[in-house]
Amino acid sequence: MSFSWMAWTTPTALFFCAIAALILMMCVWEYFSPGGNPRAGILGITTTRGDRLFISLLGSAFISLAWLGLAEAALWWSLLVCMIYSVLVFRFC
Numbered sequence: 001m002s003f004s005w006m007a008w009t010t011p012t013a014l015f016f017c018a019i020a021a022l023i024l025m026m027c028v029w030e031y032f033s034p035g036g037n038p039r040a041g042i043l044g045i046t047t048t049r050g051d052r053l054f055i056s057l058l059g060s061a062f063i064s065l066a067w068l069g070l071a072e073a074a075l076w077w078s079l080l081v082c083m084i085y086s087v088l089v090f091r092f093c
Helices: 006-032 049-070 075-092
Strands: none
Touching: 006 049, 049 075
């Protein structure tokens, strides 16, 4: 019996579990500390923590897609770029 399907299934499952965990942690954070102090950042729009999480997840998806299409390096490097991007979004947006 071959388990070659696990080479693709496991990382994909971990990816979606990580997104679910981020959303769950944001829900718990919002429950214990409601509001999140909306603020206007570089973009000039007022954002909350949830908005910044959405912007960072959406931007990370585009970074990963662009990485797949344009770069020859391993996809793990795009994960590093996405993490840096997310930190910048939460700090400055």
